[in-house]
Each structure stands twice: as C-alpha cells, then as structure tokens.
Amino acid sequence: MDDIMLSQERPTVAEYIDLRRRAGWGTIDEATAARTLAASAFSVCLRRDATLVGFARVIGDGVLYFFLADLIVDPSFRGGGHGDRLMRAVTDYYRQAAKPGAMIALIALKGREAFYERFGYVRCPDGPFGDGMHFAAAPSPVAS
C-alpha cells in the first residue's frame, strides 16, 4: 500500500468520469462532472504514480449538512485497505468540520452497510431518524 499516495484534492473531470465508469456507475458528460466536482466540500484521492485508483468526496455546506457522494476504489485495487483509508480521511474531515447539530449522511448500497459501521456510521432508523429515503423519479444512470 506504500506506493499509493493519498492527497486531499479533486480529480480531473476526465479522471472522475473514467473512475465512475470503471466502477460500473455509468457515464456522465464533462459538464455534469465539472459541476458536481466543483460543488464538493471535501475530496480525497488515492494515486499510484499519477493514476487515480481511489476517490471519495463529500457534498455539503462544510458546517451543518454533509453527504458522502462518492466512495470508489478501482476494481483491480479492491480488498487492499484502500476503501478503509478513504473512509478514515472522510471521517477525520467530518470530525474537524462539523458544527454542533450537524447532519452527516450516506446511503449505503444494499449489503454494504457493514463496511461503514466500522467507522462509526449507524443504520437508520436510529434516534430521531426514520428510514432513509430517496426520490424515486431521479433519472437513471446512463450505461457505459
């Protein structure tokens, strides 16, 4: 893992489009990628040499509302602790940025909840929170 460097930076538009596609999340256009990356409150990249092999980022206002927007490790690098490294960086960011009363949210893919529990995230319903919800009419991803 030593040759994989972590940096708090945004990937390029081309790198982001490509990593999403490699993860099977479909294809997005350059304008969409540029706009969503620009809205990031926090980004962290993993690179081997110059190549992007992992990425996580948070969308939010940086004080009260935070949403984990991406957590992606290149398929050929999975199972090596890289997802763990990205989530620890994101969680450290939350610890220093979130103000009292903050809402820090993510929606895990089905079956992936246990991955997040190890970092202190809990399943809903919990405390005052009901089940998580999403808008079912959002457009579907475009196949790669």
Ligand SMILES: CC(C)(COP(=O)(O)OP(=O)(O)OC[C@H]1O[C@@H](n2cnc3c(N)ncnc32)[C@H](O)[C@@H]1OP(=O)(O)O)[C@@H](O)C(=O)NCCC(=O)NCCS
């Ligand atoms: C999820 C993802 C980022 C994990 O990356 P990774 O580099 O393979 O994860 P790690 O090697 O750091 O795994 C860390 C630990 O979590 C565990 N883990 C990994 N994937 C898991 C899963 N789907 N469910 C539960 N635990 C999981 C690993 O076994 C490992 O445990 P260990 O340290 O006891 O061996 C990667 O699989 C990925 O990019 N998936 C596609 C995109 C995606 O689904 N993102 C998350 C959306 S909810």
